[in-house]
Amino acid sequence: xxYLGLDLGTKSLGISITDKTNxxxxxxxxxxxxxxxxxxxxxxxxxxxxxxxxxxxxxGLPKNxxxxxxxxxxxxLKFKELLEKNNLKVELFDERxxxxxxxxxxxxxxxxxxxTKNRIDAIAASIILDDYLRKCKNVSEK
Numbered sequence: 609x610x611y612l613g614l615d616l617g618t619k620s621l622g623i624s625i626t627d628k629t630n631x632x633x634x635x636x637x638x639x640x641x642x643x644x645x646x647x648x649x650x651x652x653x654x655x656x657x658x659x660x661x662x663x664x665x666x667x668g669l670p671k672n673x674x675x676x677x678x679x680x681x682x683x684x685l686k687f688k689e690l691l692e693k694n695n696l697k698v699e700l701f702d703e704r705x706x707x708x709x710x711x712x713x714x715x716x717x718x719x720x721x722x723x724t725k726n727r728i729d730a731i732a733a734s735i736i737l738d739d740y741l742r743k744c745k746n747v748s749e750k
Contacts, residue, residue: 614667618643622635636730638730646687666737668684670703
């Protein structure tokens with residue numbers, strides 16, 4: 609069983625995936641859709657899940673800095689419901705600052721952020737999934 613990480617935006621869905629040992633996380637792809645037409649990505653997402661033996665999806669839950677859930681968080685909650693209606697197992701994971709962190713990684717590699725928007729979404733999904741896996745590992749070691 610492998611894991612997918614998702615970073616949901618208003619027009620795109622960044623996707624990351626673990627290796628077969630669930631040790632390494634890699635950006636996979638970015639799916640584009642019309643503004644807030646989240647259902648349009650479900651068929652391709654189901655194909656990715658089936659082709660890669662995905663047992664769990666980790667969906668980023670954007671929270672405000674005070675921990676409250678705003679508009680973006682509500683969007684993720686609704687997307688989670690849509691995924692679960694398609695028999696997918698989904699866990700939400702706090703994604704505060706992951707987009708900024710992915711932008712910083714691209715800057716460190718001297719890449720232009722404007723030309724790498726797709727990569728930012730997939731890298732943000734990778735950060736979400738990697739943070740989730742590290743948290744699970746830390747909990748199991750205690």
